[in-house]
Amino acid sequence: DAGVTQSPTHLIKTRGQHVTLRCSPISGHKSVSWYQQVLGQGPQFIFQYYEKEERGRGNFPDRFSARQFPNYSSELNVNALLLGDSALYLCASSFTQGTYEQYFGPGTRLTVT
Amino acid sequence: GENVEQHPSTLSVQEGDSAVIKCTYSDSASNYFPWYKQELGKGPQLIIDIRSNVGEKKDQRIAVTLNKTAKHFSLHITETQPEDSAVYFCAASRDSSYKLIFGSGTRLLVRP
Numbered sequence: 344d345a346g347v348t349q350s351p352t353h354l355i356k357t358r359g360q361h362v363t364l365r366c367s368p369i370s371g372h373k374s375v376s377w378y379q380q381v382l383g384q385g386p387q388f389i390f391q392y393y394e395k396e397e398r399g400r401g402n403f404p405d406r407f408s409a410r411q412f413p414n415y416s417s418e419l420n421v422n423a424l425l426l427g428d429s430a431l432y433l434c435a436s437s438f439t440q441g442t443y444e445q446y447f448g449p450g451t452r453l454t455v456t
Numbered sequence: 457g458e459n460v461e462q463h464p465s466t467l468s469v470q471e472g473d474s475a476v477i478k479c480t481y482s483d484s485a486s487n488y489f490p491w492y493k494q495e496l497g498k499g500p501q502l503i504i505d506i507r508s509n510v511g512e513k514k515d516q517r518i519a520v521t522l523n524k525t526a527k528h529f530s531l532h533i534t535e536t537q538p539e540d541s542a543v544y545f546c547a548a549s550r551d552s553s554y555k556l557i558f559g560s561g562t563r564l565l566v567r568p
Contacts, residue, residue, distance in 0.1 A: 385558030
């Protein structure tokens with residue numbers, strides 16, 4: 344079975360631009376979480392979505408938004424990019440919101456210049 | 457606030473030796489403690505986890521111990537191999553929580 348997939352793998356954006364990152368969860372998984380991993384640090388929680396609704400949000404500004412689609416895939420959007428948004432963005436899926444195990448995708452490496 | 461501290465930040469061992477990584481959490485309501493292995497250019501891979509109703513869990517060469525009173529948990533890798541070289545992260549979360557709180561990571565190097 345395929346694991347969590349994310350696209351694109353890498354991208355480079357300029358300050359002030361907007362970016363959309365995509366995630367497809369493991370087949371059968373209904374919950375998707377997004378994390379930001381700055382180089383040399385552990386992942387930081389951004390959002391969780393379950394059944395197309397936001398179920399949790401981390402300490403990130405309103406420039407960050409997300410949504411989940413009927414097929415349980417998800418998009419993370421970041422507006423007005425800052426240099427500090429450069430990071431690896433990770434998507435994790437779990438069977439339901441109440442399931443402990445979260446499985447991560449390979450991530451999208453975003454560089455803001 | 458919620459915080460997980462992880463030590464050491466780097467660990468170098470000879471192949472065949474054991475490696476121990478320790479974490480401390482601040483949220484006393486935490487009851488799920490996973491460990492992830494992250495190789496270069498890849499996402500974190502869940503390698504073992506433990507819930508608060510268990511004090512120890514073992515899976516082949518990997519074991520995790522939990523001391524809820526002290527709010528400590530540890531990863532033990534025995535008979536290390538070069539392919540164990542990676543960055544290891546501990547994490548903690550509450551019951552049915554959506555949010556994993558990660559430690560800062562330990563870079564493990566296993567010398568052949």
